[in-house]
Amino acid sequence: MADYNFKEIEPRWQQFWLDQQSFRAPGPGDDGFDASKPKYYVLDMFPYPSGAGLHVGHPKGYTATDITARYKRHQGFNVLHPMGWDAFGLPAEQYAIQTGTHPAVTTAANVDNFRSQLQALGFSYDWAREIDTTSPDYYKWTQWVFKQLFEKGLAYEAEIPVWWCSKLGTVLANEEVVDGHSERGGHPCEKRPLRQWMFKITEYADRLLADLEDLDWPDSVKAMQREWIGRSEGAELGFVIDGVDECITVFTTRPDTLFGASFCVVAPEHPLLASFVSDEQRDEVAAYQEQAKGKSDLQRAELQKDKSGVFTGAYAVNPIFKDGDPRQLIPIYTADYVLMTYGTGAIMCVPDGDERDHQFAEKYDLPIPKILDDNQCLCNSDFLDGLTKEQAVPKMIEWLVANEIGEKCINFRLRDWLFSRQRYWGEPFPVLHEVVDGKRNGNVKLVDDADLPVSLPILEDFGPTEDGAPPLARAEEWVKVVDSDGKVYEREVNSMPQWAGSCWYFLRFLDPHNTSEAWSAEAEKYWMPVDLYVGGAEHAVLHLLYARFWHKVLFDCGLVSTSEPFQKLVNQGMVQSFAYKNERGILVSIDEVEGDEGNYTLIETGEKVEKLVAKMSKSLKNVINPDDVCDEYGADTLRLYEAFMGPLTTSAPWNPRDLPGVHRFLQRTWRVFDSGFADAACDDIERGLHKCIKKVGDDLEAMGYNTAIAAMMEFINLATKSKIDLTVEQGQRFSVLLEPFAPHLAEELYKLCGGSDALAQLPWPSYDNKMLVADTIEIPVQVNGKLKAKAVIAADADKDAQQEAAELAIAGEINGTVRKVIVIPGRMVNFVVS
RNA sequence: GGGGAGGUAGCCCAAUGGCAGAGGCAAAGGACUUAAAAUCCUUCCAGUGUGGGUUCGAGUCCCAUCCUCCCUACCA
Known part of the structure; x- marks a missing residue:
């Protein structure tokens, strides 16, 4: 009788797997590739290798994909299960600025730490396919993909007002600014006009929306992407300004309510505003514009209950009314509830139809003509009277077109993607600006493929420059390029945002050592699409939308064979932690609390505190370190616990009291095998095993990891109670069932019952329906x-x-x-x- | 305001429309032990947030309602 000694077992098998390359996944063209087997590509969202190391949230998703990867191997699939590092990004750069250590140095150390942490958990990654987005071998191809997008006409430069964060010394994408503050760090941001690289993602809005339909993705993620793309159908129509030779165009989803349009509002930033504002109102409007400029979008939103605005002194002509009709001339206001960034930055206001317009009309005492009856059908609207919205909208559009006033229009909330950053630690653009007489002349040339990668120059000083120019501008020798024909160029000194590397990494995994192509067509055709992609819901929009966009472009270029990269997506739930709240509602650090069973008090004062569930955070000292768990219980217990917490998609708090439960199961399993083997099978056990095989298989198909583990517990409980041992052959079958979940122990058990083959490749055991009842x-x-x-x-x-x-x-x-x-x-x- | 996911035992979590319980935690009792730990055995505990409806039969389907969590929001 020996104890279950995970401390000895686990490192031994981890070394064995590395030595044997047990999880190498040969692809087309590789030695040992079996083209007759079906493929399964199971992918994790690769991590940013932070200095803090692995968090227990990471292994929740990684365990799920690893279980599925191992299960699929037993089913005879060629399984592609790779891991890599999304290693460009702000934290490494900020650390570099503080310490003077080059980000490449800290990144390499962090990567080593992450890799060894992941290997200590026994994940079956094909480490030969490891990639790092900051490696020149990798970003060479990121630059190459950029060139494909550029050559498709989808990249352009623009001088646009962008979010500028002076603290971070960089511009940020709209998506990276929340409530006027940087998403990372929470620093205040302001709008500044700067030359930027943009991608025309809006050209793909329709397809990005339509193709969501066929994806096996969570409804919540699809809904978020739909909202983000924000398609709305309506019409654009022109309002001539009375007495001024200008016309403002408005977008509306309700053109049918034109009879009720009693005023117009333009955004304070509207370019035509200055041309039609009356002399009397000019000062007041200017003051209002100045005030609006200083407001963040948050501040604008906060004021939603109390709308503000200023009359411009100008009147627009409502085109639906004939000359002489008193309703024809309607005042134009400017108000900050109209955003320049959506639609045309100008609206027609129908206070009877729109709640916001109604509020504004009441506040500024504007007419509220009635155009909707109690049934929400149109009235006082001439040829539309009695019609519903659905009937009236096409009719009005018809009228607008016939009278050349407006036309049907589809609007998207999606904006073009701001793709440049003023940072050091990112991919350089493969772009050269032509310079004549010391000045850029506006001509842009791409770097030849043969000259890729454009390597990141080594700098001493990574911080932003005084004048806001990107840090790369300091590398003067690097910036200046003289062509063979004597032309002088300056390199682009902006860098790509962190999204770049993650937009196509799943393609590089297919063929990571290819030095002549980003990936081979053969490998792409065999492995794509990703069959299962698991990651956190925080990437529901940005990463997943950007990656879909690039992939569609590559598809249009004929470089990939599927129009969508990720067929099935699953969001793992968060691993939360317990926290305590004092009577004033403030969260207190976990080490200041004592007590149990619903009675918790502060150690120092005895004040009562309430237990609740919250995100893990350093300040609450409730962060669980996977290394500690591994040390105390072993990797198999950690894996099993993470998979047993509940359904993968559910968030749940880490409960240290539950860990011994799964650990006990592994110990019991060990004892069942360690107690010796019977010569003949016990019928009850054989039936129990068949039931277990069916249940675990069915549950794995549905990603029901927690219930699969419960079924194995049931079997081990049965075997423990039985007076008759397992046979060697029963033990071998059970080892295969256990292998996806607790691979180290499973290997050890398989050996105990005389197994000699490669466990990871053994076929999944079958069951007999007759044995189930x-x-x-x-x-x-x-x-x-x-x-x-x-x-x-x-x-x-x-x-x-x-x-x-x-x-x-x-x-x-x-x-x-x-x-x-x-x-x-x-x-x-x-x-x-x- | 809009969208998404949920409410089953003291707790976490199961249950193709068919006996509410698979599994785990906690609790109680017992066996083993000089004792403790570990281990093993046994036991306790809910009628599924609420109100209707469909059905031979509803935790499960439909409608309404309450609560919780997440996302999003002057998007015209």
Whole structure:
């Protein structure tokens, strides 16, 4: 009898897997590739290798994909299960600025730490395919992909007002600014006009929206992407400004309400505003514009209950009314509830139809003409009277087109993607600006493929420059390029945002050592699309939308064979932690609290605190370190616990009290094998094993990891209670079932019961349906749906025999006439009595 | 305001429309032990947030309602 010694077992098998390359996934063209096997590509969202190391949230998703990867190998798939590092990014750069250490140095150290942490958890990655987005071998191809997008005409430079964060010394994408503050760090941001690289993602808006339909993705993520793309159908129409030779164009989803349009509002930033504002109102409007400029979008939103605005002194002509009609001239206001960044930055206001317009009209005492009746049908609207919205909109559009006033229009909330950053630690652009007489002349040239990668120059000073120019501008020798024909160029000194590397990494995994192409067409055709992609919901929009966009472009270029990269997506739930809240509602650090069973107090003061669930955070000292868990219980226990916490998609707090439970299961399993083996199989155990094989297989298909583990626990409980040991052969079959979940122990057990093959490649055991049911079963007998008795029947009894047995069991309980008998074979019998 | 996911035992979590319980935690009792730990055995505990409906039969389907969590928001 020996103990379950995970500390000895786990490192030994980890080394074995590395030495044997047990999880190498040969692809087309590689030695050992078997083209006859089906493929399965299971991918994790690769991590940013932070200095803090792995968090227990990471292994939740990684364990799930690893279980599935290992299961698919047993089913005979060629499984591609790779891991890499999304290693460009701000934290490494900021650390570099603070310490003077080059980001490449800290990144390499962090990567080493992450890799060894992941290997200590026994994940079955093909480490030969490891990639690092900051390696020149990798970003060479990121630059190459950029060139493909550029050559498709999808990249352009623009001088646009962008979010500028002076603290970070960089511009940020709209998506990276929340409530006027940087998403990372929470620093205040302001709008500044700067020359930037943009991608025309809006050209793909329709397809990005439509193709969501066929994806096996969570509804919540699809909904978020739909909202982000924000397609809305309506019309654009022109309003001529009275007495001025200008026309403002408005976008509306309700052109049918034009009869009720009693004023117009333009955004304070509207370019035409200055041309039509009256002299009397000029100062007031200018003051309002100045005030609006200083407001963040958050501040604008905060004021939503109290709208503000200023009359411009100008009037627009409502085109639906004839000359002389008193309703024809409508005042134009400027107000910050209209955003320049959406639609045309100008709206027609229909206070009877739109709540916001109504508020504004009431505040500024503007007319509110009634155009909708109690049934929300149009009234006072001439040729639209009595029509519903659905009927009236096309009719009005028809009228607008016929009178050359406007046309049908589809608007998207999606904006073009701001793709440049003023940072050091990112991919350089493969772009040269032509310089004549010391000045850029506006001509842009791409770097030849043969000259890729454009390597990141080594700098001493990574911080932003005084004048806001990117840090790369300091590398003067690097910036200046003289062509063979004598032309002088300056390199682009902006760098790409962190999204770049993650937009196509799943393609590089297919063929990571290819030095002549980003990936081979053969490998792409075989492995793509990703069959299962698991990651956090925080990437529901940005990463997943950007990656889909690049992929569609590559598809249009004929470089990939699928129009979508990720067929099935699953969001793992968050691993939270317990926290404590004092009476003033403030969260307190976990080490200041004592007590249990619902009574918790502060150690120092005795003040009562309330237990709740919150995100893990350093300040609450409730962060769980996977290394500590591994040290105390082992990697198999950690894996099993993460998979057993509940469904993968559910968030749940880390509960240290539950860890011993799964650890005990592994110990019990060990003892079942360690107690020796029987010569002949026990029938009960054999039946239990068949049941277990079926349940674990079915659950794995549905990613029901927690219930699969429960089934294995059930079997081990059965085997523990049995006086008869497993046979060697039963032990081998169970080892295969356990291998995806607790691979180290499974390898050890397989060896204990005499296994000599490569466990990871063994076929998944089969089960016999006949072994799943006992000879006789007990079924409920109901009267009017209420349980009255039980009957014992043969498992294969036919309907009549089952009813007969039920009648016997219920004899005397039935008072009344039997109207109907419901017999569900093998399930139950119900007598309907009146 | 809009969208998404949920409410089952003291806790986490199961249950193709068919006996509410698979599994784990916690609790209680017992066996083993000089004792403790570990281990093993046994036991306790809910009628599924609420109100209707469909059905022979509803945790499961439909409608309404309450609560929780997440996302999003002057998007015209």
